Amino acid sequence: MTKKIFLLPFLSLLIIPFMTVSAAAPFDGKLIALDAGHGGSETGAVNATYGVQEKDVNLAVALALRDKLVAAGAQVFMTRTTDETISSRKNRVAAVNDQCIAAGGRKCDVLVSIHHNGNSSSSHDGTLTIYNEKQDVALAKAMHDALLPLTGQDEGYLNGGYGMTVYEHLVSTLTEAYYITDDSEAQQYLAGTRIGEEVDAQFAGLSAYFIAKASGGGKGGGRPH
Numbered sequence: 001m002t003k004k005i006f007l008l009p010f011l012s013l014l015i016i017p018f019m020t021v022s023a024a025a026p027f028d029g030k031l032i033a034l035d036a037g038h039g040g041s042e043t044g045a046v047n048a049t050y051g052v053q054e055k056d057v058n059l060a061v062a063l064a065l066r067d068k069l070v071a072a073g074a075q076v077f078m079t080r081t082t083d084e085t086i087s088s089r090k091n092r093v094a095a096v097n098d099q100c101i102a103a104g105g106r107k108c109d110v111l112v113s114i115h116h117n118g119n120s121s122s123s124h125d126g127t128l129t130i131y132n133e134k135q136d137v138a139l140a141k142a143m144h145d146a147l148l149p150l151t152g153q154d155e156g157y158l159n160g161g162y163g164m165t166v167y168e169h170l171v172s173t174l175t176e177a178y179y180i181t182d183d184s185e186a187q188q189y190l191a192g193t194r195i196g197e198e199v200d201a202q203f204a205g206l207s208a209y210f211i212a213k214a215s216g217g218g219k220g221g222g223r224p225h
């Protein structure tokens with residue numbers, strides 16, 4: 001009896017630190033590639049009422065997300081940090097992956113390509129997430145679950161296979177957190193509130209992904225909805 005009483009607190013001392021390390025610091029040493037979609041002469045979607053261009057929203061989110069991830073211990077590599085025209089999507093991903101390999105001796109752990117959707121209606125909103133391969137499903141689902149509350153309108157996480165996600169066989173996803181063509185979204189962007197809300201959601205999604213992966217989940221599988 002005395003043995004059991006003594007052993008339990010001792011075991012918890014051993015186990016608890018291992019559990020809290022991965023949950024408290026999921027970004028330690030992670031190599032994360034962020035792609036701000038479009039750029040330069042390629043504007044992406046444009047809000048007809050306010051003239052807000054998708055390329056600028058993508059970049060603002062990517063830069064702020066980078067800062068938040070770096071502060072949390074990740075190494076972050078960007079496909080662009082300015083309003084730069086894409087010469088080649090394939091080359092952009094190859095270049096960012098080369099940076100991961102140079103810094104960490106391995107391919108990027110994840111690539112998130114940040115986009116915002118476009119529609120001919122100025123009042124259509126929703127959250128959509130795209131992935132390319134089976135290995136991407138866990139990441140896509142984690143990001144989608146985190147981003148969906150931004151609009152509350154679920155357009156699913158779907159197997160699409162386009163954009164940056166098709167190159168270098170990286171675990172990757174393309175996020176369309178909301179429609180920048182939606183006037184209320186453009187208003188929130190211009191008011192300065194929307195970027196921070198999305199960055200928090202992107203960060204939460206990545207955090208959930210790495211925590212699940214560290215605990216043995218996040219291996220993919222399942223079906224998109």
Ligand SMILES: [Zn+2]
Pocket residue numbers: 037038044045054115116
């Ligand atoms: Zn786009």
